[in-house]
Amino acid sequence: MKWRKTLNLTLSSLFSLAILDVSATGMGSLPPLGTLLNPSTGVFTIVAGALLPRNRSIALAGLQQPAQISFTANGSAYIDAKTNADLFFAMGYLQATFRLFQMDLMRRQGEGLLSQVVGQDALPSDQFEDTLGISRTAVKEWLTTPASSTAHQALTAFSKGVNARISFDEKTHQLPTMFKLLNYTPAPWTPVDSLVIQGDMTQTLDFSTTPIDYAILVHALGYKRAMDWFPVIAKTVQHPYDPGPYTHAAAVPISFEQSVTVGEAHAANVLAHEFEQLPKGLIHTYSNSNNWAVSGFRTASGKPLMAGDPHLNLTLPSIWYQVSGSSPSFHFSGVSVPGLPIILIGHNRSISWSLTDVQNQSTFFYHEYTNPKYPGQYLYKNRYIPFQRVRYQIPVKGKAPVSLIVQIAKQGPVLTQSGMTLAVDWMGNLPSPDLQSMLDVVRAKNFPDFQSALRNWHAPTQNFVYADRAGNIGMISAGYYPIVNTPDPWLPLPGNGTAKIVGTIPYQDIPHVYNPPSGIVFSANQRVVSANYPYYIGTSADFFSNGYRADEIYKTLHNAKHLTVKDMETLQNDTKDILAEQIVPILLHALNGTNLPSQPAQARMILSRWNDHMSVNSAAATLWWTFWTDYLKNTFSPWWKVDHVNVNADANLAITPGNAPLDEDLQFWTMNQPTNAAFSPPGSTKRDSAQVMKISFLQAVSTLHSHLAGPVSSWTWGRIHFRAVPSLTQVTSLGYGPRPGSGDSWTVDAADGFPNATAGPSWRFVMNLASDQGYGIYPGGQSENPLSPWYENFLPPWWNGLYEPMLSRNQVIHSPATMTWKLIPTT
Template identity: 40%
Template structure:
């Protein structure tokens, strides 16, 4: 289904909305030239780019540096930064980021702050209006003003100095990245506010979602009782929460006070006083992809006798990569991991004593309020028993080639007014609460043990994440952190009343959030499943609000639980694994349902194929082609008569309900788990029968879906199973920053996997060749990482490269290894001295 839902997905955590550059590049809109030929690698303006060839030894001057520093580059582009003072370390990282990713950094901060239209014209206005309404820049300014003297302030200041050192050097030497030349502007100086805004954009891409509104169309048509049966709090199929209880019930913690900007003024109440109509939320601005896997295994279950950690964040692929990998060393810090250009600290990685990974938590942190308004009272809304004035914040948006738009942000007590699915809501989003995540991450990097690591996470506000942990001393752990809003009444996973009755009353206490430390089974898995079991005593995630159904974590648990002495190589193989746990659970039930049924010869051949299947969605197999269709048709056969019976409307974005029997949809993502749970535990469920009273059970529905799927596949692909092989219809593509196909890498045919396999493969674009089921995978594991604390082995690989320049040997050099499931060794300290490197000497 994914390839139909989000063709305009941009990369979360650091790369610009591709369409904002693609449109003017391709058409010459907004006064820009058509750029297709200009941007071709090997010619045009790419030829003279400064970093087009291999890195060379340099001496870099950063005036005011406390002591000399070095930057060593391996042949693959991985960087090692060593400095004599902590501030010098982060300043040098800022310089390195800007030397290799300045265009990416500048476009990212412009997206975060709603300033794209200034350089690309009116096609970026939708994105700019949304970001101005959401308020990442306002929040970043507020947080910087409130940040006390200390490590976080010093780090952000030093990082900004390093970025600006690089900007001044590149401008002076006429070596700015090509994109600045093409768009005809120079980047302004970098500030700490820019880093804080980029940091919040990272959070937006993995936590701002509109599923509550989308599923409200189904809830209102079905009624609450039926809705809860179809879309239960806990998915209906077998689950693997990492915290199984018993749970603490603690008083709620107060949330940070979100004072709206001082420059906001009450609306004057006159018609038209609020300017433009409510902003429509752009599809590419919301969390519709961006999850992850991470697991930790204790020494009792590993060959080395010490913990192993594996982590792979799932986001859209991009060139340059979302990540910039480096090692950093100074008197107060030593770490190896991946940074997002624009942010000075690593988000995943290791120190000298522990390693950590991240996965997105799926509990709601975006709440939608239905405000009561009255045309006779423009500029007002009804709240806490009386009519209140909206707050209006002027946000002028500069537009290239046009007049400045006098945009007005409209705020209620709950947040900005936005248009979501053709309806107006006030949006409460945890991502703009006061936050000092930088101090939390710096404390994490300085932690010496499990206690220090856990203490550092108390300061983490948003987004909601799961931190996996494994250390040299033998500990493994998983901690869910971040604001977990609780409301006075209503369901936070559906729209709430705006009259005050559904207001946020606080957050789940940090010590009551799901966690696991050294569990008896010897492993902990997080793959975006619901983190706690159904008796968790707080409002939490729901099966339809971005909780994964348990396919990936189920498969990972399945394999780890049967592995006696795990090696890092085996853990790495699991990161590249294409087993589909949905198929592992469902296909045996289907084959059981077919026993005793008279099948025609071709149906029998299909059944025999399924009997022999190992449940891998690998390119050489025909079975995953059949199963991808069967899972959809099973949900269609079960629920479509009831959709019609209850007159459930399609949402305006046309993503809630499937278009036909062979398509996916957001509802189907949950209902696949629901119908499997019924087959496993309630085969006579009333909803297997038809609304007209015709009796059916799970066996009847499975058989009907089988016959229909075989007939449809035979029609599409013919009787020769060689035409069914999955790799004929699956390719993987790595899109580039500028949105120009000449700068992409791929598509590479013969790919495998799907959204349910540990090695995630998600299609956000259809292939252009018109083949049935043709799909371009453009999202999945963007970095794979593994640490064995017993052998000391560390390895990682990026689905991309370190440089944003298409002429650089480091543009996409990680892709061949990544596609083969191979890794670069992660070198640290003295090991770097033994490798062939190019060095920059950094002096004052």
Template identity: 30%
Template sequence: MGRGLLWLILVILVLALAAVLWLRSTSNPRTSGSVTLPGVSGQVTITRDAWGVPHIRATASDEDAVFALGFVHAQDRAWQLDFQRRVTQGRLSEVLGAPALGQDKFLRTWGFYRTAQSALPALSERSKRMVAAYTAGVNAGFKQGKMAPEFRILGYTPEPWTDVDSIAWSKLMAYDLGGNYEDEVLGARTVKRLGQSGLGEIMPPYPENGPTILSADELPAGTTAQTRAPALAAAPTLPDSTLAALHSHLLAARELGLQAVPGKGSNDWVMAGSRTASGKPILADDPHLSLTSPMLWYLADLQGPTLKSIGASIPGLPAIVIGRNERVAWGVTNVNPDVQDLYIEPAGTKLTERTEIIKVKGAEDVRLVVRESSHGPIISDAGAADVGPRVALKWTALQPGDTTMDAFLGLNYAQNWAEFTAALRSYVGPSQNFVYADTDGNTGYYAPGRVPIRSGWDGSLPVSGDGSREWAGYLPFEQLPHTYNPADGLVVTANNRVTPDEYRFDLANERNWAEPYRAQRITDLLTAKAQGWTVDEVRKVQLDTQSLVWQDLKPLLLAARPDGDLSTRALEQLRGWDGNQTVSSVPSLIFEAWLMKLQSMARDELGNETQINSLAVLNQLKTDGELCQSESAGLSTCAATLTATLKQAVDDLSTRLGSDLGGWSYGKLHTVASKHRAFGDVAEVSWLFNHSAPTPGGTNTVNVARPEVGTYRQTHGASYRQIVDLSAPNRSLYVGSLGQSGNPLGNHVSDQQKMWVAGEYLPMSTDAKDWGKTVTLTLEAGK
């Protein structure tokens, strides 16, 4: 190599280093010293601990503490704030160009932001003050002049934050956690191609012996006279063009990272003091969501004169969403009640219209005509004038008067069960399984939210909009599932069925619930020992990677006849496997690859994107079901399908890792993929924004980590973990999936990921002695 070339390389490296240092200096926030800001009424300190978690202390007012939360959200997550807002507004094309147009059309048609605008006037005066204080804090952070790299790359600056922006993101969360619309579309396609009986093949009902969150003796008074609604005898037929139009919304949502992940869910549970070593409750929670960069959650500790909460916030929301205050702890998992219905509007139905103008970077504006019936937006025409039957969406989250913000702010203040449930009365959606514990030793559970009452149908399929299938209001709050200080001292939720048959209301049809594997495994572990539980033992349950799916499928899979030497060797690997899905496991990789192929057995009937769940696979293999048959592949029995899919799986793994099984391991392909929503697939910069690491767990393990079809990556999982010890709240634990900073060059962009993968936690403490090395920024009141 010549001297001139060496000098050129050196100059390039120096310039690159200088560019990185400049970018860091102009994008990393100010975290020390003092700054005077209008909007705070007294001095506020923001002490960031060794992991970048802000501990906010405001003495003059609670509003000052919430102002500071908005300020640090803007400092550390400005891009996330703006991107999430653009998603709710349907304004991605404005900065990302034409590739985002389909997403904007979906978002504008559903009208997430319009609905958020109608929610603001319904909030309590306290909530309005808190939202206004948060808005002022975000805008003060925006004005500090530190630009997130994404803004520099795309060439724009964020607009000022508004109060409506703080409400809008909850609408997208409600969509992500309320997938009955998707089930109805799949159900309509299934009935059209396979008949009514095909529904149970593609979307099997919840097993009769599957665990329920509440037992019959824990149901609220007056809710045990069973009057369940019948399923539809038949569904109206929709043409393929209409089904394709409905499906286009699903594809747009998937591009946004929303829904369509079998096995996605969450876990939470609460144990009474009678079961713990300390004599006080232990509460655990780990919500399973998309693993993005930056991570969804932002850990924070808020202390005002009366507001004293710590846990996980979401940038854009002025509250701790999951966590504890000085007396009460709470956790959430998704209930997934059926709160969406598709109505096929008769010809001549009166519709209203509005025109949405979508600005597209580098192109002409796009006009989108959105039509609505009395049920809701027409989501089947994509703005076209004549496409056949029009299908409207009715959904609780699109109804006016959403006061969910009141509920979350109320939880931050709740001091006991009465105040906790009073706050939940305001909750609209997405309906969540709230587990509760307090320092007095009480435990509880509530499933709040608006759940429609249907008469004469179960909501599983599209219905006529002729007025014969209308909601008859919502379930009364007192009759929603709940329990306080249950006799057995244990509540376990994992998106499983909430109530037994004795409950007289229909929260959802039997195909809505998650498969029972996670709930069963957690229950088995937590009841294996009657008392003496510690936080460390609870941690091990939260991180459990034992597969009950394997346990169910094992005898059926091991009976397969291998085709070829590689299949034979792979099957032998499985014979001695205990089902623990570790990073180093070879059998775990083989099993997940094989299961992935088996889950595609309905593609002949319903198209290449269709993936059935593991329970459907089990049912087919047990009964030599029709889905095993594939005319295109020449398969007529489940035995033949087992042979063929095993060979497909190991051939795929061989292509990726070579034919020597000694060189295979789960972690070589199964890696967490915390992907940036805008630049995650842009090869030139994705290396800077994305974060990856080998991870354990699999399909429906407690530490859920289902591999993505085609890549084996883990794209969803425990986005946040917490374990709260009510005997000594400052000994509680929490951790996020990535890091506090959204800046790819920041000090805390991914420092929690290594801990998260290893099953380690941060101290969930309000005591400065637990914070490690700190740095403090003081906010002073200004005019």
């Protein structure tokens, strides 16, 4: 957003300062040039920071015993420690060596301190984060973490390791160049900072605005139509990984019709508009990731294979840092999030695991009833009680600090008081021992250990896929699933105490499966349970995927035998659009008997010969995507216009292929109800699906002709669809792409975003349990320094669907290219 543009301009200016005539006293927010251009301490140290590690001994205070960090030629790191504490210490030192600015930026985001270093344009983000309260939750989590726990030990040792590197960089004037460009020094690292970064990830994956969306929809469309087009259970048939039977019965909430008042709708619109102004990634807006495992009777080796590829916003540097480690209690290889002391996805000597988002409703909004007679109070259980108030002084670079008072009701912090007072309750604001759970997962030896470790995982709710060397596979959708004592929890609820979260689904009842007879477990953000699951977990608008990726995974694996690692890699890179496979034949049938002009006739012929893959060089892919986009708009836009659905305030309500409930509606009507009333615009002549398809097809051809010209065969997907991996700094030259890219939002190799897809597989991982060998790749490199050979060296193989073997101790010992740091404790 604006603060990112400011940062971009600042960096661009700084990189060109050599040709500017600026005095040595500094310029605005820029540091004095005498300091900035000092060859020993200024920005030119970026070159020194880009040098690859060399064999050396490093004396460090805080280590208990000697430890070792080894690097292969591509930057993969292996930590060998004699104590668990030293493993975590080395993890902190290692991450801070290669990702310190990224770590600082992430903690500042969650702690509401971006304005301190980039100026007032970051103020909306800081105010939102302070209001939401990630940092308050992180403090509570740390204060309630038992001093005797592994989590406490890990966070403490990790912080010492990070601070050891910060101290070294300060003494040698080798702080990453971004600190020098922005003219500040990182504060010492604390355990709370790591927990804030954990909260950042939870927010990205779990904080959504669905009840706000429903308030706008119900006010515009009416309750009946809103719930028909954005239903609790999608109209289309999906493949849940846990189909039942479900043994612990409970009452399923029965919906009743509600209305939304003008004041409630106004509050929802205002809040939605405020959310739209926040930087991308702070709010969960799309489904993420694939994972699956197959039993040995389906593989060539007779042992399980497992795969996972979480789909996140792609950045350089990546959200992931690849690392392997060994200590008395831990032996692992996988990817960590910079700022956290353990891997989140990977394997140990016995098991492997990966994650996808469950997508259940984890965010609830409440209308708080206030009265001018009782300022600073709200109605709760028939009496007015005061809001809790928390004061913040937000430091702003070059400006006076900005005061912020956060009001907190029983349900959570107040986000807006325009129209009506709206407060929010989300699972990420509950102190959660997730780090301890993850540490227990990493040292689990079997499924009971794995199951026990995830019992205390709260948020974000995640589908943990599992496979072990003994031949077992499984999946657990771990996390809190709120039970609300109201029939319509997808709408904003009354905050007076009559509607509230009364508990969570018992752990034994959450979605899970172990060694199913099919020999397959899989998740691609589809609804994980069938329609007869006895608990409410969310609606079709809670960013459950439309199931197309899941359908393709199921279809590929269901009848497969003799599967290999290569088969897993091929499926992760699959660009088949299964919705196209279902809809294009219906479109072609609708066009039969139609005397088409030359270009539409060519387009029809190209579609008739298509293999349904969204390949860069496919003109059919372009025709399909443009047709489906127009088909959606021609069906729903007349209703949106008449009913004044405010898509300007809330992009989640826009009519695009990214709106999963509308995709599902249109798919179902086209295949099963071609005369559905939705095809006939209000107040106009009656139409059916075939007529709307013809109109949309001709419109798509006309649009493409205007934009692309040339013969229809030249209208390739790569001309209108691109993939990009932007720089975290938003400096264009430090990113990768945009380049013509394959895939779309629904292909297994997901490309989220159009025309520039900047989200997708952030880490592709395949595990062979027969050989105990993992293979992985992410779009980036281990270093955040743009001059380093490790800045983007993984990007070309990732782009081309290639993988790198993951490190083991054996590989480090026998690799002639290994570079080694020997860490020595000081007395």
